[in-house]
């Protein structure tokens with residue numbers, strides 16, 4: 001049985017990844033930390049492995065003893081990362097520096113896997129040009145606008161600088177699905193009969209349903225592809241208006257539309273950030289998130305990986321949202 005290590009296994013994408021890998025017959029090690037929530041990691045087939053990315057030496061020792069007992073991993077998916085934080089410096093620390101520590105520990109313990117998948121983000125390259133409306137492509141020059149995007153790009157640059165390291169970098173666009181917390185805020189707002197927009201109802205967006213993403217990641221882990229980077233979307237372009245119309249019809253709600261000027265949203269984001277910081281947490285709408293969600297063009301060409309793996313997306317936004325909203329309803333969250 002082939003062995004796969006999935007980091008960030010306790011999170012939204014990570015828990016789906018673990019399930020997909022088990023379904024595809026992998027022996028799965030779920031990388032977590034002591035404090036991680038294990039609600040979605042209860043399948044007895046899962047091996048839990050605690051990783052402290054801040055401590056290269058402890059990871060090295062762990063990989064050495066793992067190798068003695070079980071050999072090296074066939075594939076590693078480095079999915080752990082932060083998308084929001086109180087301290088902006090933490091973006092670089094966790095997304096970039098910890099990725100370095102992790103890979104250095106693998107190299108020092110001579111545990112390089114056959115495939116290392118790094119889960120980056122469209123934010124490492126985007127947004128796209130607002131004037132031309134052109135999508136980001138593999139030929140685009142990276143232009144991240146947030147600390148998050150910059151940290152993901154730095155991690156990518158480190159990985160691509162390595163020699164004899166069999167990586168695939170995947171840059172998903174916005175990922176939605178059950179268990180997710182940020183898009184859920186929009187579902188809940190519409191459920192409260194409010195349809196809100198920042199500046200315009202016609203931002204250009206791309207999406208990916210979590211189960212399609214995890215299918216791609218696990219297929220890439222077993223593939224012969226190496227040293228390539230890809231964007232991933234469900235292959236369609238959408239507008240914020242289309243997104244809201246779908247959610248409204250799935251929730252069967254009538255709404256009042258509010259279009260907020262960007263400056264107002266920026267002030268709300270700033271105020272919420274200050275208020276939440278008192279309780280040591282970060283709101284979904286924060287100043288870093290504002291930078292990204294206020295951009296008009298998040299289009300990207302995300303088809304190449306589907307072709308290379310001879311797979312097709314199973315979900316478009318309508319079918320993915322239906323499954324997602326059904327799950328929230330079942331959980332009495334909507």
Ligand SMILES: NC(=O)c1ccc[n+]([C@@H]2O[C@H](COP(=O)([O-])OP(=O)(O)OC[C@H]3O[C@@H](n4cnc5c(N)ncnc54)[C@H](OP(=O)(O)O)[C@@H]3O)[C@@H](O)[C@H]2O)c1
Pocket residue numbers: 007008009010011012013014032033035036037051053079080081082083094119120121122171172173174175176
């Ligand atoms: N969601 C999206 O739309 C999207 C789009 C593109 C790319 N991505 C990328 O996909 C990955 C997963 O995102 P997600 O949406 O699933 O986020 P998530 O639900 O917040 O999960 C993040 C995971 O990373 C772990 N993690 C965070 N900081 C860590 C640290 N210091 N040490 C060890 N583990 C740590 C978390 O562990 P704990 O449970 O212990 O906190 C959690 O398991 C991230 O790398 C993100 O950048 C996400």
